[in-house]
Amino acid sequence: MIESSPPPPSPSRSPDPNDKLRPALPPSVDTGCTNNSLEWKYRLIKWTSFACAIMNCLCAGSILLFSLWAPVFQQKLGYSQMQVNAISIAGELGMYLP
Numbered sequence: 492m493i494e495s496s497p498p499p500p501s502p503s504r505s506p507d508p509n510d511k512l513r514p515a516l517p518p519s520v521d522t523g524c525t526n527n528s529l530e531w532k533y534r535l536i537k538w539t540s541f542a543c544a545i546m547n548c549l550c551a552g553s554i555l556l557f558s559l560w561a562p563v564f565q566q567k568l569g570y571s572q573m574q575v576n577a578i579s580i581a582g583e584l585g586m587y588l589p
Contacts, residue, residue, distance in 0.1 A: 554579075554586050 557579050564570045564578065 551586065554582055557582060 561575050561579070564575050565572065570578075
């Protein structure tokens with residue numbers, strides 16, 4: 492008969508110098524992302540999203556300021572009310588259609 496021997500012991504892990512900085516948690520607790528490059532990517536995505544949201548708000552709100560410039564278009568540039576309305580409509584279509 493062939494006797495099966497127990498498996499060899501697993502090699503011991505070298506101690507991680509960062510383990511002293513982290514509190515000892517049970518293995519069932521998810522500590523989140525510990526990979527610095529992955530954390531950096533998440534931060535980049537977060538700040539890029541924030542910057543895009545701010546730009547979107549600024550661009551979408553700029554069409555509301557058109558009413559401040561309408562009298563200037565009429566007085567200084569000599570546009571009629573119909574021409575000012577056409578500029579406003581073109582701006583709104585350009586802002587909201589794409």
